[in-house]
Amino acid sequence: MADYQSDKQTKREGNAISRRNLLKLAGVGGLGVIIGATGAGSVLNLVEGEAKKMDASPSLGNDIVPFYGKHQAGIATEAQNHVYFASLEVTASSLDDLKSLFQEWTVAASLMTQGQPVGEALTNGYVPPKDTGEAEGLSAANLTITFGVGPSLFVKDGKDRFGLKSKQPKELVDLPPFPLDALKEEWTGGDICIQACADDPQVAFHAARNLLRIARGKAILHWAQAGFQRTKQADANKETPRNLFGFKDGTANINVVDDKEMNKHVWVQGEDGPAWLTNGTYLIVRKIQMYIEVWDRTTLREQENTFGRHRASGAPLGQEKEHEKMDLARKNEQGDYVIPEDSHARIAFGDGKQKILRRPYSYADGMDPKTGSLDAGLLFLSFQQSPSTSFIPMQERLSRIDKLNEYTVHRGSAIFAIFPGIKKGEYIGQTLFG
Ligand code: HEM
Numbered sequence: 001m002a003d004y005q006s007d008k009q010t011k012r013e014g015n016a017i018s019r020r021n022l023l024k025l026a027g028v029g030g031l032g033v034i035i036g037a038t039g040a041g042s043v044l045n046l047v048e049g050e051a052k053k054m055d056a057s058p059s060l061g062n063d064i065v066p067f068y069g070k071h072q073a074g075i076a077t078e079a080q081n082h083v084y085f086a087s088l089e090v091t092a093s094s095l096d097d098l099k100s101l102f103q104e105w106t107v108a109a110s111l112m113t114q115g116q117p118v119g120e121a122l123t124n125g126y127v128p129p130k131d132t133g134e135a136e137g138l139s140a141a142n143l144t145i146t147f148g149v150g151p152s153l154f155v156k157d158g159k160d161r162f163g164l165k166s167k168q169p170k171e172l173v174d175l176p177p178f179p180l181d182a183l184k185e186e187w188t189g190g191d192i193c194i195q196a197c198a199d200d201p202q203v204a205f206h207a208a209r210n211l212l213r214i215a216r217g218k219a220i221l222h223w224a225q226a227g228f229q230r231t232k233q234a235d236a237n238k239e240t241p242r243n244l245f246g247f248k249d250g251t252a253n254i255n256v257v258d259d260k261e262m263n264k265h266v267w268v269q270g271e272d273g274p275a276w277l278t279n280g281t282y283l284i285v286r287k288i289q290m291y292i293e294v295w296d297r298t299t300l301r302e303q304e305n306t307f308g309r310h311r312a313s314g315a316p317l318g319q320e321k322e323h324e325k326m327d328l329a330r331k332n333e334q335g336d337y338v339i340p341e342d343s344h345a346r347i348a349f350g351d352g353k354q355k356i357l358r359r360p361y362s363y364a365d366g367m368d369p370k371t372g373s374l375d376a377g378l379l380f381l382s383f384q385q386s387p388s389t390s391f392i393p394m395q396e397r398l399s400r401i402d403k404l405n406e407y408t409v410h411r412g413s414a415i416f417a418i419f420p421g422i423k424k425g426e427y428i429g430q431t432l433f434g
Pocket residue numbers: 243245247248249250251252253286288289290307309326344345346348349356377378380391394395398408
């Protein structure tokens with residue numbers, strides 16, 4: 001930890017334009033004030049100008065994930081240590097308001113992902129500061145901010161809210177109910193999602209908070225969830241992270257650097273979806289509570305049979321190496337499958353054709369007051385090109401057969417279409433909102 005801090009310190013000192021410097025630089029009148037006075041289009045130009053200057057700087061910190069690109073960051077990006085996930089309800093009633101919201105968000109997100117405040121120097125004592133301040137002096141911490149829209153943005157209570165109905169993708173519909181679902185309204189759905197991931201929890205929270213603040217009068221929070229993984233700093237061997245049941249989680253996953261795999265299973269391609277979503281994807285979120293106290297009273301053998309993998313190594317049962325292909329045909333002396341027929345990995349794998357990119361985080365939200373046990377689990381996040389032919393059949397199988405169901409319950413659920421990435425001068429959502 002101490003090393004990471006000093007590491008960050010060095011990077012911070014190397015930054016030509018740090019959050020603090022930009023606060024000074026924004027003394028030109030305050031970015032927030034400029035947004036109000038000139039409209040987001042001009043702000044985009046202004047920020048573009050600043051961004052170009054920053055691009056020219058050879059000394060940008062190396063914990064900055066590029067904001068611009070063909071795809072939004074935060075999907076193929078190596079999972080950061082923390083997530084702050086927010087699902088929003090839109091209160092604005094015009095498409096223009098929606099458009100200007102995304103324009104302002106684009107400006108703010110492009111700044112925050114570079115480790116800069118969303119605007120305004122602390123020069124005007126008569127108005128609240130634009131940036132909430134808790135990330136001042138902190139590096140970008142690999143912050144990524146990923147935006148998407150849910151089915152209810154297009155049609156709600158039968159109403160075509162923003163004249164976007166004809167653009168709603170066939171795949172962007174509420175997930176079907178699955179057996180054993182125990183969903184709560186307060187953890188389900190949403191018009192817009194913001195996934196803020198960073199290697200620092202305060203940087204991730206700051207990003208979501210400031211975007212929510214910008215949304216005032218146009219959108220409100222529907223639900224939010226913070227999540228974590230082990231930090232990379234604590235994991236010298238860079239192993240696969242473990243979930244709260246103590247098992248390596250993420251072993252058999254899509255290889256994000258394999259473009260062929262990503263194009264086949266994650267990114268929406270021209271012929272698969274509406275043109276506005278090309279190079280975007282679909283995100284499925286499930287808030288899954290894990291009964292960790294029950295799990296902790298379960299024998300190691302039972303735990304390993306539940307997942308179909310060894311806890312220590314992460315290898316498939318009866319095998320030695322974590323990344324070995326599962327030998328699903330192998331039987332023991334009693335004639336039973338070594339990887340049990342109801343084990344999570346076997347059922348999730350199915351015939352091996354359905355593939356999703358899992359990017360989950362653990363959560364721990366204190367105590368469940370009803371039971372006195374820990375309220376903890378998994379914020380399951382998966383990205384896929386076609387929910388109807390990947391996640392949905394997979395979850396259908398899992399919800400019926402998976403032995404893991406004895407220890408988990410699905411409390412929340414949502415689906416979002418994740419916009420493609422943008423070039424400088426464009427704004428997130430432009431392909432949909434025009
Ligand atoms: C609390 C809930 C869950 C936990 C704790 C969990 C944990 C795990 C673990 C430990 C593995 C084995 C290691 C690995 O390959 O990453 C695994 C594999 C997998 N899980 Fe889950 N999982 C959960 C929910 C889900 C859900 C809801 C889905 C999708 C509907 C899913 C899909 C998969 C897939 C596709 C694999 C890889 C199977 C393979 O090809 O070997 N998991 N999960």
